[in-house]
Amino acid sequence: MYSIGELSKRTGVKIPTIRYYEDMGLLEQPIRSQGNQRRYSEDGLKQLSFIRHSRELGFSIEDIKELLELSQHPEYPCADAHAIATRHLEEVRERERKLRKLKKELLRITKCNADSISECAVIETLADHEQCVTEH
Amino acid sequence: MYSIGELSKRTGVKIPTIRYYEDMGLLEQPIRSQGNQRRYSEDGLKQLSFIRHSRELGFSIEDIKELLELSQHPEYPCADAHAIATRHLEEVRERERKLRKLKKELLRITKCNADSISECAVIETLADHEQCVTEH
DNA sequence: CCTTGAACCTCTAGTTACTAGAGGAACTAT
DNA sequence: ATAGTTCCTCTAGTAACTAGAGGTTCAAGG
Structure with missing residues (x-):
């Protein structure tokens, strides 16, 4: 379980940007601690890394949404x-x-x-x- | 005297964009008709052409503000x-x-x-x- | 158990350079 | 006089964040 700060350090994505990705529906909503703080799993880390890398390559948020969706279906054709x-x-x-x-x-x-x-x-x-x- | 629509046609800059440049302090405020419509002189046309061309070359609004200011002082050094x-x-x-x-x-x-x-x-x-x- | 300081929460607003639309007034030609 | 076009202001939306206010929670030390 990572806090949002941990995730930020590991991926280099700023905290407000992580929340922004969540709002945009890019990053899945993580579970919350009893005090309502975000707690991320290993999967969350992987997703955010994927997003970050896609942004570095200049893909738009909308494109990344689709790419992420596709990445979760290994059996789909990759056309x-x-x-x-x-x-x-x-x-x-x-x-x-x-x-x-x-x-x-x-x-x-x-x-x-x-x-x-x-x-x-x-x-x-x-x-x-x-x-x-x-x-x- | 040109109306804003005339100016738009001559420069290829859209009407709302012309108003935007005025708001930003780039384009001088033109005189108004009795009914409060903008009336541009030849100078206004020249200024807007300068702005448009500068934008095409990728200069920022702030840069263009300075460049326009400089262009109005022929005796200044061009450093x-x-x-x-x-x-x-x-x-x-x-x-x-x-x-x-x-x-x-x-x-x-x-x-x-x-x-x-x-x-x-x-x-x-x-x-x-x-x-x-x-x-x- | 309590305190303190860091990290977290939501919400709002600002960035750049426009663009679109609403609702209404003015201009121009017949 | 009227109709149709053009114009007015004002607000809000675009992309992808970023910063700050005001308040809450967490984790470590005493």
Whole structure:
């Protein structure tokens, strides 16, 4: 049996965040002590580790809900799990593409050697979209 | 003189968002018609274009506030503008690095060929951090 | 058994950058 | 004058937490 503080230390997830996951229906409601404090089993620890790791990989709370559900049915086909992961991968790729474009523009404008605002490439570019090399 | 709807069409910024920028102190309060409707000048259009473009490049509202302020003082040195842009570039780089790591893990796990959850690499990886090739 | 300090409880509100909707007033064209 | 569109303010919702207030429980020492 772990207290919420113990669980927090073992997983690195902050206490209010653990309660939040419970509220969201991600983490099962643990049993309570006589004084109404949360008491977690080994299973609770495993669930929270799963959640934490999924969050680190950028899955949304909703996705994790499904993934957790799936993980509790070893005999299910794993097509659904793959679909979630593949969709997420696509989102990550898309975000990366956008960041690369951003980086390109930012690299260009930060090379400015001007002294004053009146000639500054940063300000000029922001005021005039035409100066951008990529479309956005 | 542009109505808020006109301004919205010309800049591609939605009407509630324009009002939001005004509330945040980004966009100057325009004059009002007799019936209390917003009426924008050419300057308002320019300001909003600047804001929109800055947002497209990922600058925060707070950063844009400073950049707009700077842009209105052509004689100021542009070191501050550079500092903001450079810091932002660093953040973009950092996010890109993280996404690359994410992508690497996601690529690995989505290659799984299993049929059932019990052998699925997606689920296994989420349950066991040790299987990851990058640290996070 | 009692006390004390740490850890826990619930509930509310704040973060970022918007977006949607309700209920009502103003503008514009016929 | 009227109808239809556009506008007004205000409130609340989004994602995933995080912080704080005000109060209760737990565990260890005397």
